[in-house]
Amino acid sequence: MSDAGAAPHKQDFEEVLDRSDKSVAAFEGHEKNLMDRLQHFLHGNPTMVPVIVLAISIIAFGFIAGDRFFSAFNLSLIMQQVSIIGILAAAQSLVILTAGIDLSVGANMVLASVIMGNLGVQLGLPAPVAIGIGFICGALAGALNGFLVTKVRLPPFIVTLGTWNIFFALNLWLSGAQSIRSQDIDAQAPLLKFFGESINIGGAQFTFGSMLMVLIFAVLWYVLNRTAWGRHVYAVGDDKDAAELAGIRTSRTLVQVYALAGLVCGIAAWAAIGRVGSVSPQSFQEANLQSITAVVIGGISLFGGRGSIIGPLVGALIVGVFNSGLRLAGVDVLWQVFAIGWLTIIAVAMDQWIRKVSA
Amino acid sequence: MTVQPILTARGLVKRYGRVVALNHADFDLYPGEVLAVIGDNGAGKTTLIKAISGAIRPDEGEIRLDGQKVDFRSPLEARDAGIETVHQTLALSPALSIADNMFLGRELRKPGFRGRWLRALDRDKMEEVARQKLNELGLLTIQNIRQAVETLSGGQRQGVAVVRAATFGSKVIIMDEPTAALGVKESRKVLDLIQDVKSRGLPIVLISHNMPHVFEVADRIHVHRLGRRLCVIDPKKHTMSDAVAYMTGAMEPPVEAAVA
Numbered sequence: 204m205s206d207a208g209a210a211p212h213k214q215d216f217e218e219v220l221d222r223s224d225k226s227v228a229a230f231e232g233h234e235k236n237l238m239d240r241l242q243h244f245l246h247g248n249p250t251m252v253p254v255i256v257l258a259i260s261i262i263a264f265g266f267i268a269g270d271r272f273f274s275a276f277n278l279s280l281i282m283q284q285v286s287i288i289g290i291l292a293a294a295q296s297l298v299i300l301t302a303g304i305d306l307s308v309g310a311n312m313v314l315a316s317v318i319m320g321n322l323g324v325q326l327g328l329p330a331p332v333a334i335g336i337g338f339i340c341g342a343l344a345g346a347l348n349g350f351l352v353t354k355v356r357l358p359p360f361i362v363t364l365g366t367w368n369i370f371f372a373l374n375l376w377l378s379g380a381q382s383i384r385s386q387d388i389d390a391q392a393p394l395l396k397f398f399g400e401s402i403n404i405g406g407a408q409f410t411f412g413s414m415l416m417v418l419i420f421a422v423l424w425y426v427l428n429r430t431a432w433g434r435h436v437y438a439v440g441d442d443k444d445a446a447e448l449a450g451i452r453t454s455r456t457l458v459q460v461y462a463l464a465g466l467v468c469g470i471a472a473w474a475a476i477g478r479v480g481s482v483s484p485q486s487f488q489e490a491n492l493q494s495i496t497a498v499v500i501g502g503i504s505l506f507g508g509r510g511s512i513i514g515p516l517v518g519a520l521i522v523g524v525f526n527s528g529l530r531l532a533g534v535d536v537l538w539q540v541f542a543i544g545w546l547t548i549i550a551v552a553m554d555q556w557i558r559k560v561s562a
Numbered sequence: 563m564t565v566q567p568i569l570t571a572r573g574l575v576k577r578y579g580r581v582v583a584l585n586h587a588d589f590d591l592y593p594g595e596v597l598a599v600i601g602d603n604g605a606g607k608t609t610l611i612k613a614i615s616g617a618i619r620p621d622e623g624e625i626r627l628d629g630q631k632v633d634f635r636s637p638l639e640a641r642d643a644g645i646e647t648v649h650q651t652l653a654l655s656p657a658l659s660i661a662d663n664m665f666l667g668r669e670l671r672k673p674g675f676r677g678r679w680l681r682a683l684d685r686d687k688m689e690e691v692a693r694q695k696l697n698e699l700g701l702l703t704i705q706n707i708r709q710a711v712e713t714l715s716g717g718q719r720q721g722v723a724v725v726r727a728a729t730f731g732s733k734v735i736i737m738d739e740p741t742a743a744l745g746v747k748e749s750r751k752v753l754d755l756i757q758d759v760k761s762r763g764l765p766i767v768l769i770s771h772n773m774p775h776v777f778e779v780a781d782r783i784h785v786h787r788l789g790r791r792l793c794v795i796d797p798k799k800h801t802m803s804d805a806v807a808y809m810t811g812a813m814e815p816p817v818e819a820a821v822a
Binding site: 216217220425429430431432434435437438441442444445446447448449450451452508509 | 617636637638641647649651652653654655656657658662663666667668669671680681682683746747750
């Protein structure tokens with residue numbers, strides 16, 4: 204560019220710039236070993252890490268546990284088993300992408316399911332109304348988290364640690380710590396168990412709940428990658444101050460993220476009634492931590508702004524594959540928990556190793 | 563003066579606790595000019611710039627754009643009014659692509675059903691515009707407009723931020739220390755870019771510590787000292803050492819300059 208207008212202003216020492224070397228920097232291509240190549244490949248495609256781990260673990264357990272593991276029925280059963288944690292992991296991912304954390308997802312879901320059960324079964328409201336109110340309560344509970352994080356400026360960890368307990372207490376109060384029995388749901392509001400139903404394709408049994416999980420991830424993938432709002436979520440998680448200066452209403456985006464996560468918890472509540480078959484206030488007590496595990500194994504950075512929403516779906520499936528494979532191989536439950544613990548640590552260590560490479 | 567200033571500030575005050583960052587500061591920017599703002603560290607330059615770019619709200623005083631009183635509650639409002647700022651921190655999201663960053667907060671949507679109802683981004687269009695603007699302003703030759711900003715060098719990042727401001731600014735462009743982190747070559751490009759933007763008729767506010775740069779591109783120099791405007795000097799009538807003397811308090815400013 205340096206047009207004539209700018210030229211007279213140039214300072215003496217800059218005269219030589221016109222003669223400067225214009226070639227692009229080139230470096231000796233040092234021989235790369237396999238590990239370096241792998242590291243580079245994974246750096247460019249971080250989502251591939253959980254996918255590769257999933258593929259390897261399926262093949263490995265196929266050898267260890269044999270045909271019982273590798274059957275269409277068992278693989279679809281794994282989908283069913285992880286569906287609720289998977290949906291919660293989708294909600295959790297949204298919050299973690301903004302560099303937050305939501306410890307209340309599980310409690311929020313159980314509270315919403317108790318509300319759906321109370322309204323639909325005990326008060327006898329039409330099931331769609333009960334479910335709709337459950338969704339709204341889930342979203343409002345999420346919005347409360349968002350409000351406390353943005354307006355009261357409390358750390359997400361503290362806010363959701365508090366609301367986790369609050370939602371749990373409310374759920375015990377509303378339910379009287381009593382489950383709503385399966386046959387009562389069938390009699391009053393069978394729609395509540397919709398997501399427990401399934402279709403059979405060649406021995407594989409796909410529940411509507413597992414399809415719902417895949418659908419939710421697909422929708423969120425679209426929203427995060429193909430809409431402006433999704434880009435804002437990443438920008439806020441990446442560098443909140445920069446996003447604010449770049450003209451994003453960061454507080455509003457954050458409240459929306461927490462509210463959407465709450466709504467997804469509400470949807471998970473409906474699916475959970477179908478999966479369990481009853482409304483149980485004492486169920487899913489560890490769901491929040493399991494959802495975080497799935498997100499971390501799925502390669503989403505806890506520092507925000509990085510990772511694909513597809514990762515946690517794969518992460519949830521990895522956990523399911525490990526549990527199923529180890530169980531079929533006759534390993535005690537405690538070793539399943541042991542394995543998932545190591546898996547989480549290894550996943551984060553891998554993540555650090557991949558990020559270390561310079562692009 | 564017969565020409566009306568495009569952007570003025572009168573009596574701006576901003577306190578942070580007991581620290582007074584702005585103490586009844588005034589500011590005038592005329593159409594088509596490059597106004598440099600210089601001052602010692604802690605003189606309140608950045609606070610002044612933040613006030614006119616909407617990043618903070620002054621406690622007192624008023625700001626007028628085109629003669630109209632404005633009260634920006636956020637950078638977004640200042641931006642909508644046509645004031646674009648290149649912040650010292652650049653305000654780029656490292657993990658997002660160059661195109662995503664250029665259009666952050668003002669993304670283009672696809673036409674028709676997909677854009678209107680599915681809110682789909684028009685990525686092709688945004689990438690095309692981003693590539694075109696970067697080439698047009700000759701700042702960098704980037705192979706891949708989709709690469710993350712964190713993979714760029716400091717100079718290239720600066721370039722993206724400057725091009726973003728130049729693309730979308732319609733009234734005023736503010737640059738806070740645009741050459742501070744740059745090498746000789748990159749600084750030259752940014753200075754050329756400032757001339758380029760000026761030749762399109764857009765006024766520029768340039769905050770800088772670099773006296774040669776300031777004296778090269780500025781039409782007028784606003785000297786900021788102790789939270790307020792000390793004087794405005796003409797770079798053709800004053801030397802660099804005069805400017806430094808005024809801003810550090812080593813010398814009293816000339817009487818006529820205090821009014822200008």
